[in-house]
Amino acid sequence: MNFKEVLLVVNPISGQTDKKKIISIVQKKLNEKNLIFHLYATTGKNDKEKIQSEITKNSIERIIVAGGDGTINLVAEAIKKTKITLGIIAAGSANGLAENLNLPQILEEQLETALGSNFIDLDILCLNDAICLHIADLGINAELIKNYESSSIRGKVGYFINSIPTLIKSEYPFNFFIETNNTTRDAKAVLLGIANANKYGTGANVNPNGKPNDGIFEILVFKKLNLLEILKTLRNETDHDPDFVEIIPATSAKISCKKPVSFQIDGEYIGEETEIEIKILAEKLRIAVP
Numbered sequence: 118m119n120f121k122e123v124l125l126v127v128n129p130i131s132g133q134t135d136k137k138k139i140i141s142i143v144q145k146k147l148n149e150k151n152l153i154f155h156l157y158a159t160t161g162k163n164d165k166e167k168i169q170s171e172i173t174k175n176s177i178e179r180i181i182v183a184g185g186d187g188t189i190n191l192v193a194e195a196i197k198k199t200k201i202t203l204g205i206i207a208a209g210s211a212n213g214l215a216e217n218l219n220l221p222q223i224l225e226e227q228l229e230t231a232l233g234s235n236f237i238d239l240d241i242l243c244l245n246d247a248i249c250l251h252i253a254d255l256g257i258n259a260e261l262i263k264n265y266e267s268s269s270i271r272g273k274v275g276y277f278i279n280s281i282p283t284l285i286k287s288e289y290p291f292n293f294f295i296e297t298n299n300t301t302r303d304a305k306a307v308l309l310g311i312a313n314a315n316k317y318g319t320g321a322n323v324n325p326n327g328k329p330n331d332g333i334f335e336i337l338v339f340k341k342l343n344l345l346e347i348l349k350t351l352r353n354e355t356d357h358d359p360d361f362v363e364i365i366p367a368t369s370a371k372i373s374c375k376k377p378v379s380f381q382i383d384g385e386y387i388g389e390e391t392e393i394e395i396k397i398l399a400e401k402l403r404i405a406v407p
């Protein structure tokens with residue numbers, strides 16, 4: 118093992134998993150391997166700066182995140198200019214990145230992977246000023262996430278229950294103007310995705326040919342709310358009907374719309390936007406994988 122000091126970043130409120138158990142299992146494993154254990158529990162305030170200070174204070178060489186996608190993005194933001202490898206223990210209500218990287222489901226296996234020497238150098242998308250690691254979108258899904266976040270019913274049931282009033286109230290389709298490094302066009306869509314990886318946290322494989330480490334992202338234009346096509350997408354059938362979804366690969370882009378549209382990044386509602394500037398950062402994020 119070519120590292121000595123490990124920082125475990127835990128989000129105490131994410132998902133439903135028992136964080137005390139995770140902390141004690143990680144600590145035990147690091148002791149067995151003669152590695153030095155450090156712990157940081159997020160507070161929701163100035164976490165990025167505090168993680169950066171933990172890293173420099175202790176010469177951290179590997180970080181394990183136990184949280185959801187929001188916590189992974191926070192740590193990615195904190196370490197994007199370093200050479201630190203990130204290990205992931207999926208412990209959020211949504212674990213889209215873990216799903217995309219096919220990380221194991223069992224804690225002991227996740228930990229073995231997080232401490233291992235296989236890795237992927239992930240592209241980091243920058244959307245306006247925020248980073249995106251797997252998928253962002255404008256439109257109906259972001260509206261759903263907004264309503265879900267403000268509702269008291271959590272989990273898949275909450276998501277489903279919220280979808281009905283969202284669909285009734287939504288003013289879809291939305292009119293977008295897309296400019297990429299090689300095309301310019303108008304697009305009418307219920308949902309406009311910006312994908313670094315293949316899938317949503319639900320497992321829906323909306324971008325079957327996307328690779329998170331190829332220096333390219335895909336703009337997904339979902340034109341209709343069509344139940345059959347949504348079912349096909351969920352079943353991972355890759356022959357998408359171009360009348361339903363159109364995929365535009367790009368290395369940089371600007372998306373604009375006259376009326377503000379709901380926007381989410383990696384499952385976190387951001388707000389209503391009229392313009393999204395998309396770049397791929399020069400830095401990569403090294404993540405331990407099976």
Ligand SMILES: Nc1ncnc2c1ncn2[C@@H]1O[C@H](COP(=O)(O)OP(=O)(O)OP(=O)(O)O)[C@@H](O)[C@H]1O
Pocket residue numbers: 128129130131132159160161162184185186187188189208209210211212384
């Ligand atoms: N100690 C804390 N108390 C309250 N909020 C926190 C705390 N630590 C982190 N957070 C918040 O947790 C959110 C990130 O959660 P994350 O996405 O990792 O897990 P999640 O269970 O998937 O969450 P969500 O259900 O909100 O998507 C961020 O908004 C962050 O500000």
